[in-house]
Amino acid sequence: MNYTQKLHTTDKKQETAVLVALATSKQSIEKTKEYLDELAFLAETSGVKTLHRFTQKLDKPDSRTFVGKGKLEEITAFVKDKAVDMVIFDDDLSPSQVRNLETELQCKILDRSLLILNIFSIRAQTSQAKTQVELAQYQYLLPRLTRMWSHLSKQKGGIGMRGPGEKELETDRRIVRDKISLLRDKLDKIEKQGFTQRKSRDKMVRVALVGYTNVGKSTLMRLVSKTDVFAENKLFATVDSTVRKVVFNQIPFLLTDTVGFIRKLPTTLVESFKSTLDEIREADLLLHVVDASHSSYEEQIDIVNTTLAEIAAADKPTILVFNKIDLLAASSGTNGHLEEDEQDTYNVEHQEGHMSLEGLKDSVMNHHATDTVFISAEKGLNMDALRELLLEKVSQIHYTIFPNYLKDQVFSGENGQ
Numbered sequence: 063m064n065y066t067q068k069l070h071t072t073d074k075k076q077e078t079a080v081l082v083a084l085a086t087s088k089q090s091i092e093k094t095k096e097y098l099d100e101l102a103f104l105a106e107t108s109g110v111k112t113l114h115r116f117t118q119k120l121d122k123p124d125s126r127t128f129v130g131k132g133k134l135e136e137i138t139a140f141v142k143d144k145a146v147d148m149v150i151f152d153d154d155l156s157p158s159q160v161r162n163l164e165t166e167l168q169c170k171i172l173d174r175s176l177l178i179l180n181i182f183s184i185r186a187q188t189s190q191a192k193t194q195v196e197l198a199q200y201q202y203l204l205p206r207l208t209r210m211w212s213h214l215s216k217q218k219g220g221i222g223m224r225g226p227g228e229k230e231l232e233t234d235r236r237i238v239r240d241k242i243s244l245l246r247d248k249l250d251k252i253e254k255q256g257f258t259q260r261k262s263r264d265k266m267v268r269v270a271l272v273g274y275t276n277v278g279k280s281t282l283m284r285l286v287s288k289t290d291v292f293a294e295n296k297l298f299a300t301v302d303s304t305v306r307k308v309v310f311n312q313i314p315f316l317l318t319d320t321v322g323f324i325r326k327l328p329t330t331l332v333e334s335f336k337s338t339l340d341e342i343r344e345a346d347l348l349l350h351v352v353d354a355s356h357s358s359y360e361e362q363i364d365i366v367n368t369t370l371a372e373i374a375a376a377d378k379p380t381i382l383v384f385n386k387i388d389l390l391a392a393s394s395g396t397n398g399h400l401e402e403d404e405q406d407t408y409n410v411e412h413q414e415g416h417m418s419l420e421g422l423k424d425s426v427m428n429h430h431a432t433d434t435v436f437i438s439a440e441k442g443l444n445m446d447a448l449r450e451l452l453l454e455k456v457s458q459i460h461y462t463i464f465p466n467y468l469k470d471q472v473f474s475g476e477n478g479q
């Protein structure tokens with residue numbers, strides 16, 4: 063697909079963007095700024111450089127052009143002056159808004175969903191994940207197939223290019239619908255295989271790592287399962303789920319690393335990733351990993367819980383794992399210290415005004431009734447506490463599901479290793 067063409071750092075010239083978001087009656091200016099940080103990080107993960115951010119206070123988005131007239135002129139001038147490749151909006155735009163904005167700005171117009179879809183398409187490794195992303199992209203595209211929004215236009219490169227005429231559009235829509243049903247069939251087949259695979263693992267307790275993107279799930283997975291799992295300071299480093307067998311004190315369990323969540327995760331993505339998310343839905347225990355150093359960790363917990371509810375995986379036994387405690391303000395003996403140049407600006411920005419580990423613990427005690435543990439997966443801090451809690455929970459579940467486990471082990475002559 064043309065509009066999903068990968069924006070890579072390998073491109074000769076790095077693509078540039080300006081970001082736009084509104085502070086509305088429902089969204090404070092502080093929140094808006096924070097969302098823009100995240101949007102810039104998403105752009106960076108896509109290989110796009112952010113040159114400037116525009117915010118505007120409006121009660122609600124302008125129905126024609128999202129921002130008001132004056133702000134649009136300001137953005138247009140900047141885009142012309144700096145020959146900016148694209149303007150990225152933090153909220154979804156209607157097809158007519160896209161049309162009007164394209165006419166005015168004369169460059170590519172993207173929204174957060176499209177950016178996330180693009181990153182997923184870069185990251186997907188397995189044929190299942192690739193198919194899921196492609197399905198999500200076509201579903202995103204279908205209602206937006208207007209004159210200005212077609213992927214089937216000539217090979218101009220980049221994402222969100224100008225489209226063809228009305229007649230070709232009808233053909234395009236038909237092609238997209240056919241493609242969607244084809245991809246659904248393909249996914250059905252892959253899912254059937256996956257189901258058989260999962261069934262054959264029935265004899266073990268299943269634990270899934272869940273959490274907001276970039277909180278350290280893969281880092282923790284690597285530490286616990288002692289295997290190489292890809293982790294990176296980028297959003298959505300993991301799109302495919304990985305399963306590893308872990309044995310603690312003779313109790314085996316399966317640990318799954320899963321795709322991270324984010325605010326405004328495109329619904330088409332959640333839908334087409336349903337089967338990957340089955341790993342979460344079918345888990346016996348969730349390790350909900352939280353970036354304790356992020357100023358909005360509470361909101362991120364809420365977003366994860368909401369997404370879990372959407373995929374029918376709420377109300378499972380859960381351990382809240384507060385990670386990255388090495389980045390908290392030093393006041394406790396367990397704190398590690400991170401060299402300043404080891405962190406990128408994103409982390410630094412979010413470190414300002416941070417509470418200490420004690421402050422965090424107090425606040426968590428007051429808000430969360432679930433089991434909690436405070437660790438640093440990167441520095442290996444407090445891992446014993448996590449292991450202990452995990453072992454306790456896993457054994458509980460293990461002996462509930464497999465009451466005859468020990469007996470079976472003895473009679474089959476295995477030692478449970």
Ligand SMILES: Nc1nc2c(ncn2[C@@H]2O[C@H](COP(=O)(O)OP(=O)(O)OP(=O)(O)O)[C@@H](O)[C@H]2O)c(=O)[nH]1
Pocket residue numbers: 273274275276277278279280281282292293294295296297298299300301320321322323385386387388389400437438439440441
């Ligand atoms: N300082 C610090 N950094 C950490 C810690 N754990 C993970 N990180 C860093 O956080 C970044 C994200 O880690 P990942 O393990 O890729 O996070 P993830 O949750 O798997 O992210 P996605 O797959 O993108 O959802 C990486 O740069 C890690 O090195 C920690 O305890 N302390």
Ligand SMILES: [Mg+2]
Pocket residue numbers: 279280281292293298299300319320
């Ligand atoms: Mg990951």
